[in-house]
Amino acid sequence: MNELFGLTNLPYGVYSVDGSTPRVATRYGDHVVDLATLLGDDTFDAPTLNPFMAQGKARWDEVRTAIVAALSDGLPTEGVHPVADVVLHLPFEVADYVDFYASEHHASNLGRLFRPDNPDPLLPNWRHLPVSYTGRASSVVVSGTDIVRPCGQRKPVDADVPVFGPSVRLDIEAELGFVVGVGNAMGTPIAVEDAEQHLFGAILFNDWSARDIQAWEYVPLGPHLGKSFASTISPWVVPMAALEAARVDTPTQDPAVLPYLALERPWGLDIDLEVEWNGEVVSRPPYASMYWSPAQMLAHLTVNGAPTRTGDLFASGTISGPEPDQVGSFIERGQGFLEDDDVVVLRATAPGANDTRIGFGEARGRITKARS
Amino acid sequence: MNELFGLTNLPYGVYSVDGSTPRVATRYGDHVVDLATLLGDDTFDAPTLNPFMAQGKARWDEVRTAIVAALSDGLPTEGVHPVADVVLHLPFEVADYVDFYASEHHASNLGRLFRPDNPDPLLPNWRHLPVSYTGRASSVVVSGTDIVRPCGQRKPVDADVPVFGPSVRLDIEAELGFVVGVGNAMGTPIAVEDAEQHLFGAILFNDWSARDIQAWEYVPLGPHLGKSFASTISPWVVPMAALEAARVDTPTQDPAVLPYLALERPWGLDIDLEVEWNGEVVSRPPYASMYWSPAQMLAHLTVNGAPTRTGDLFASGTISGPEPDQVGSFIERGQGFLEDDDVVVLRATAPGANDTRIGFGEARGRITKARS
Known part of the structure; x- marks a missing residue:
């Protein structure tokens, strides 16, 4: 496992696989983990991070805690792809x-x-x-x-x-x-x-x-x-x-x-x-x-x-x-x-x-x- | 009638009236004319000009011709407001x-x-x-x-x-x-x-x-x-x-x-x-x-x-x-x-x-x- 992407990192990105619609993911080790699937939350069924980012710090903290909990027993069985198999997109729409x-x-x-x-x-x-x-x-x-x-x-x-x-x-x-x-x-x-x-x-x-x-x-x-x-x-x-x-x-x-x-x-x-x-x-x-x-x-x-x-x-x-x-x-x-x-x-x-x-x-x- | 806003001008803007959802209009004389109503075209049922602007010059020319034709007998009976009665909004979403x-x-x-x-x-x-x-x-x-x-x-x-x-x-x-x-x-x-x-x-x-x-x-x-x-x-x-x-x-x-x-x-x-x-x-x-x-x-x-x-x-x-x-x-x-x-x-x-x-x-x- 790639130690640089353990449970203390959990960055956010946007991926697609085999031409699918881009969605929000986190990276855990050398896998991308689909967040709408992991958390059952439609905020992440989006082609940019903007909707999630707009929700504010209390929500960012809550989601981070939820991801750690969901991944603490290892990778889930659904919504997981080797990072080498996905396309990574511009993760957010740039304003100014x-x-x-x-x-x-x-x-x-x-x-x-x-x-x-x-x-x-x-x-x-x-x-x-x-x-x-x-x-x-x-x-x-x-x-x-x-x-x-x-x-x-x-x-x-x-x-x-x-x-x-x-x-x-x-x-x-x-x-x-x-x-x-x-x-x-x-x-x-x-x-x-x-x-x-x-x-x-x-x-x-x-x-x-x-x-x-x-x-x-x-x-x-x-x-x-x-x-x-x-x-x-x-x-x-x-x-x-x-x-x-x-x-x-x-x-x-x-x-x-x-x-x-x-x-x-x-x-x-x-x-x-x-x-x-x-x-x-x-x-x-x-x-x-x-x-x-x-x-x-x-x-x-x-x-x-x-x-x-x-x-x-x-x-x-x-x-x-x-x-x-x-x-x-x-x-x-x-x-x-x-x-x-x-x-x-x-x-x-x-x-x-x-x-x-x-x-x-x-x-x-x-x-x-x-x-x- | 305000001669500066005759049929040779027909600028585009976004208005609301009495708190309505903003929509695209043109200005004719001292009235705003709702374009979705005038032309029966949903492109103008939008809070910015961006969807229309993205359609390109052939379409801009076609719409301008259609507005002139529709207004050539004077103001329509529906979707018309004195400009003094409306709120005018930022007409487009600014990119860079x-x-x-x-x-x-x-x-x-x-x-x-x-x-x-x-x-x-x-x-x-x-x-x-x-x-x-x-x-x-x-x-x-x-x-x-x-x-x-x-x-x-x-x-x-x-x-x-x-x-x-x-x-x-x-x-x-x-x-x-x-x-x-x-x-x-x-x-x-x-x-x-x-x-x-x-x-x-x-x-x-x-x-x-x-x-x-x-x-x-x-x-x-x-x-x-x-x-x-x-x-x-x-x-x-x-x-x-x-x-x-x-x-x-x-x-x-x-x-x-x-x-x-x-x-x-x-x-x-x-x-x-x-x-x-x-x-x-x-x-x-x-x-x-x-x-x-x-x-x-x-x-x-x-x-x-x-x-x-x-x-x-x-x-x-x-x-x-x-x-x-x-x-x-x-x-x-x-x-x-x-x-x-x-x-x-x-x-x-x-x-x-x-x-x-x-x-x-x-x-x-x-x-x-x-x-x-």
Whole structure:
């Protein structure tokens, strides 16, 4: 049995088998377990997690307890399939998607690359607020979806005008994504201490990035076409409840944050990622090193009264640790970009309850050649 | 009869009366006409335009012809209400929302404000691509919705650190929005000459902007919290078919655009906007002065393979003409920002077929005081 998917994990996903209508499942070991069958509950006879996520934290806790009870004697006889036999789908319908920039090491690495003369590689706002931008929800795809190399405008360094063609600086960004189960009404911010009432779970997130397209377009309104062609997520949403044992303090925040961002309990997450490039693990980004926590991200993005909804997705930004073999993007490694047919896989594990470890599965994508 | 809503306009909206379930209607003169009743077609027995928009251009044309025929003898006896008696709802479910920056005068005015020492107020990329960013879809609201003054971080000029509180530089941006009826599959860009197969209609769009929040947050990833608290749209979607008579050439684009942005037919729109501030018309932005056209915007935002969907909304960016009384934002006027209880109304008219004029109705919002 796959120990990373034991009773202390129980992530949620959506599967089909032999072309059946997609339905909600959990993963136990190397099997998917149909939840409508297991629990006799029609909420899970749905092609997305959205109806269940909208029911709120008390219900999430109740269902988790019920699944543990139902599986405590082992796999049931009905509604069970080897994970290798099923198709895993995008697990939820994405409402709005926001990408943060929460790693001090990543932001500093990019600052040194782009502003080499600045004594502080971080911009003045960076330590005061979790910097972020809104991205395209429609191009979030599930692990295994091929990524077509994007075309677009880029300006070669020695050229006066841009050229059009396939990106030649195609990169990854290894991130975690957080899924909002229950949103907030417009005008009513989510307090940082209420984040757990809203956050349903976490996923792996690869924010594919065309650095040449991005570099030419992004001043002054931020990245757009350099990112909007695709983002890959893992098919299993790990419940926030399963990550309780992974809670750690975030790094010291200095200067002190404004009161609306002040944490009452640890909201860092001791999650170890790995980036596999064409079969070789090239980096191990440590999520515990992230400066800004998901609770702070959610409090910040609603502090102006912006409403979130069931299915809102926000990602952490590239996760980079302090060491060269802990960076979450290739631009930081300085050793080349993605070629056609390259395959990148993100994976992660974290401490679970009772001295277990839990897994996130994988977020996998293969680069295919640009369409002419 | 209101001549701006004659048979050459026939915009689409969603209404309810006395708490009824919202349904699709057109507006004829000063009445709303229930379309499921008028045409005997269940597509319109829906709380949004999305099902109809998804049916495609041949169907849009057929329905428009059928409405003209059905109304040619005047108002029907059933399913008709004075517009003053109904509630108008958000007419469509917004999928992804993108905001462009397509006015040369607006971009130049802001360039002179923010980069006074630069000889060219436009940045190097501006004439090569329609600069844009993705915004929050969940906070798009219909005309008449109160706008709560947002709170957030801003850094006073003479301060070392940011303060938190209500925005003190709350602004408008007078824009047009364009609604995608039929999207494109991931990896398959929309050619500029195919834009009319995808674009369903146009609306008024007020991109409320907290300039102080925006100024502090927006480097390097673009505007976010300064914009995401609210955007107001008009309740009537004017069909692109009704805007055929408003087609004009866009201003000369120099340098020549890359081939994927080259227009084969005029895609400028001779639409006259007005901005009313507390009962006084303070500006008349001319849409015909916009450098980038909606067909170019759509071609650009999909050229990297990003998929659009039914209900995608993209807005033009602030519309500013060359004259001081034609600017679409208050920051360009230099005469103050919005106070609590201020009311801003956008309106627009355009040439319709047969020497008529057609109206967009209004996008109205009142500022209410910040929540503490």
